[in-house]
Amino acid sequence: xxxxxxxxxxxxxxxxxxxxxxxxxxxxxxxxxxxxxxxxxxxxxxxxxxxxxxxxxxxxxxxxxxxxxxxxxxxxxxxxxxxxxxxxxxxxxxxxxxxxxxxxxxxxxxxxxxxxxxxxxxxxxxxxxxxxxxxxxxxxxxxxxxxxxxxxxxxxxxxxxxxxxxxxxxxxxxxxxxxxxxxxxxxxxxxxxxxxxxxxxxxxxxxxxxxxxxxxxxxxxxxxxxxxxxxxxxxxxxxxxxxxxxxxxxxxxxxxxxxxxxxxxxxxxxxxxxxxxxxxxxxx
Numbered sequence: 192x193x194x195x196x197x198x199x200x201x202x203x204x205x206x207x208x209x210x211x212x213x214x215x216x217x218x219x220x221x222x223x224x225x226x227x228x229x230x231x232x233x234x235x236x237x238x239x240x241x242x243x244x245x246x247x248x249x250x251x252x253x254x255x256x257x258x259x260x261x262x263x264x265x266x267x268x269x270x271x272x273x274x275x276x277x278x279x280x281x282x283x284x285x286x287x288x289x290x291x292x293x294x295x296x297x298x299x300x301x302x303x304x305x306x307x308x309x310x311x312x313x314x315x316x317x318x319x320x321x322x323x324x325x326x327x328x329x330x331x332x333x334x335x336x337x338x339x340x341x342x343x344x345x346x347x348x349x350x351x352x353x354x355x356x357x358x359x360x361x362x363x364x365x366x367x368x369x370x371x372x373x374x375x376x377x378x379x380x381x382x383x384x385x386x387x388x389x390x391x392x393x394x395x396x397x398x399x400x401x402x403x404x405x406x407x408x409x410x411x412x413x414x415x416x417x418x419x420x421x422x423x424x425x426x427x428x429x430x431x432x433x434x435x436x437x438x439x440x441x442x443x444x445x446x447x448x449x450x451x452x453x454x455x456x457x458x459x460x461x462x463x464x465x466x467x468x469x470x471x472x473x474x475x
Contacts, residue, residue, distance in 0.1 A: 230329040256284055268280060284404070290424060294423075301378045308322060320465065365446060382470075407429075408425065
């Protein structure tokens with residue numbers, strides 16, 4: 192009964208506990224699923240190719256980046272064989288692009304989530320905390336499509352896929368949790384400081400080139416590697432390549448530490464969102 196009161200009473204105290212976070216996601220799982228589907232379909236509504244664009248876009252970007260870095264800049268991946276093919280370079284590059292793309296899509300959209308859904312704030316009682324989850328769900332769909340493209344490419348160019356690829360969900364899950372923390376923080380801050388949206392666009396651009404998307408960590412001077420590893424994308428990108436490209440087992444200790452940190456960060460983001468949501472209607 193207490194949970195029901197919290198849902199239907201907009202003035203009820205919002206739980207900021209980890210249990211409250213998980214409870215909200217569980218109670219609203221059907222709504223999250225329906226709105227995520229609408230978000231995905233709505234992006235391509237009215238276009239001739241429809242959802243086929245979700246396959247076409249990553250292939251085009253992969254081809255462009257591969258041409259620029261392998262043909263124009265003559266980039267080679269440090270530590271690979273001397274006869275590394277363009278296809279091998281493209282596959283290594285694509286893994287980093289998938290992880291970075293997932294982060295960037297949610298990170299850039301989060302500041303505008305509440306602003307673009309004012310009707311949910313003012314007119315109806317709505318679990319606002321699920322809006323970042325819906326955005327993440329749509330981003331995960333597109334990342335899954337890119338991942339399927341990668342798997343097909345591995346079969347085409349290498350003839351097989353390493354069995355360690357089954358650990359990819361385990362590798363990416365801590366990043367998903369971390370992204371949720373960022374999203375709750377930014378969704379709230381975006382209401383009170385509209386410039387946050389401009390700032391996040393700069394951050395994602397910087398992180399793209401300060402992440403091992405186009406180069407390995409081993410190519411970074413030793414003195415700068417601690418800063419590189421502080422980037423939340425670095426460890427996940429490197430681990431994704433370990434299981435997908437090199438066929439190695441993930442770093443279980445590193446993933447455990449990352450997961451613990453991500454959980455605390457997501458919890459803090461959720462608590463911040465719940466504490467500040469009372470002021471959304473006044474500002475909007």
